[in-house]
Amino acid sequence: MVAAMTDLDLNLLDALDALLSEGSVTGAARKLGLSASAMSRTLTRLRNATGDPLLVRAGRGLVPTPRAIELRDVVHALVRDVRTVLKPPTGEIDMAELDRVFTIRASEGFVEMFCGPLVAGIASAAPRVRLRFAPKPDKNAEPLRAGQIDLEIGVLGVSAPEMRTRLIFRDRFVGAARTGHPLLSGAITPERYAACRHVAASRRGAFTGPVDAALADLGLSRDTMVVVPGFSDALRIARQSDLIALVPGLGFRRKAPGAEGICTFPLPVPTPEIAVSAIWHPRMDADPAHRWLRETVIGICQKMVPDS
Known part of the structure; x- marks a missing residue:
């Protein structure tokens, strides 16, 4: 008969974890510092609690049942989590000894x-x-x-x-063009910005993004000629061509690598803020x-x- 949940105690989890990891009553008893007879009685309790034999005789040894195999990783994780919950708080970390x-x-x-x-x-x-x-x-x-x-x-x-x-x-996207680019010679309007050819940075290989949605609201669209995986790639292309890049503005406030020979400008259309966490x-x-x-x-x- 399966035991009621109120009859269970957390010590059974430790015993079940030891039995399933060791695969023997003797090994589990040794691991927990118990006698073999005490562990045998605990195995009986576990069988009653789970409604499954868990470990069965096979020649001179014991083998796990399918239910035991299914429970093994779950029980091990439960024991680890219980120990974490019940572990008393530790003091300050010794940073000189922290090896991780x-x-x-x-x-x-x-x-x-x-x-x-x-x-x-x-x-x-x-x-x-x-x-x-x-x-x-x-x-x-x-x-x-x-x-x-x-x-x-x-x-x-x-x-x-x-x-x-x-x-x-927090950060925002800015436009980036090579020094001396014709776009920089006058007011950068949505129309002038959209009339340029562009290079986009996208890990997913997307040709469009938030700036395209903002342009579409004005009845405009831009011509994205190239898509590259990262912003540094986009800057490299913008520096050596007339393509306009779209990059986070923080890199230029911090003089990030790759910013040489590039001028940035505020986008002429609103784009969502970037919250880096x-x-x-x-x-x-x-x-x-x-x-x-x-x-x-x-x-x-x-x-x-x-x-x-």
Whole structure:
């Protein structure tokens, strides 16, 4: 008979985790510091609770049932989460001893602009911490959910409502043209802007974006001749041609690499503001080392762009 939920206790989870990971009563007993007979009695309780034999005899050993195999990873995660919940709060982190690899996913432009000060600041505070900057091909939140990415810098996607975010800075797109471009010789109206040929930066390969929607409201359209993956690529083309690029304005306030030989101008049509945030999975909220990482990243970036 399956036991009522009120008869269960959390100690059974530990025992079930040990039994499923060790695959034997003796091994589980040794792992938990119990006698084999005590673990055998616990296995009986677990069988009653789950309504499944869990481990059955096969020759001299035991093999898991299909239900046990199904439960193994779930139980292990539950035990880990219970231990996290019940673990007493730790004291201050010893930054000199913190030995951890953090993976930060960010755009190429962010890495170009901020990685130098970030690396210097983190290395100074925690010399044993290592950083891995991962490319950001899209806004897919699965790497954050899976723990492959510790911290993401960018704009939150609509498919990840559970993620924690904190605003770092705000930015707006600006137009960019080579020094001496004819467009810069007079007032930049929507009509003159739309009459130029353009280069767009899009990881998805899109030829249109918010600026095209704003132009369409005025009955205008632009001719986008080239689409490249990143803003630095768009600037490189704009510098060597008459194509107009659309890039975040912050890079030019910070004299980012690739800005030489380029003049920027306010767009003649309104476009949405860019809110760049730090993004992380909620399971990392209470982790002291992760808290230190995100506070450090946010603080350094905001110090670099105090007027954003």
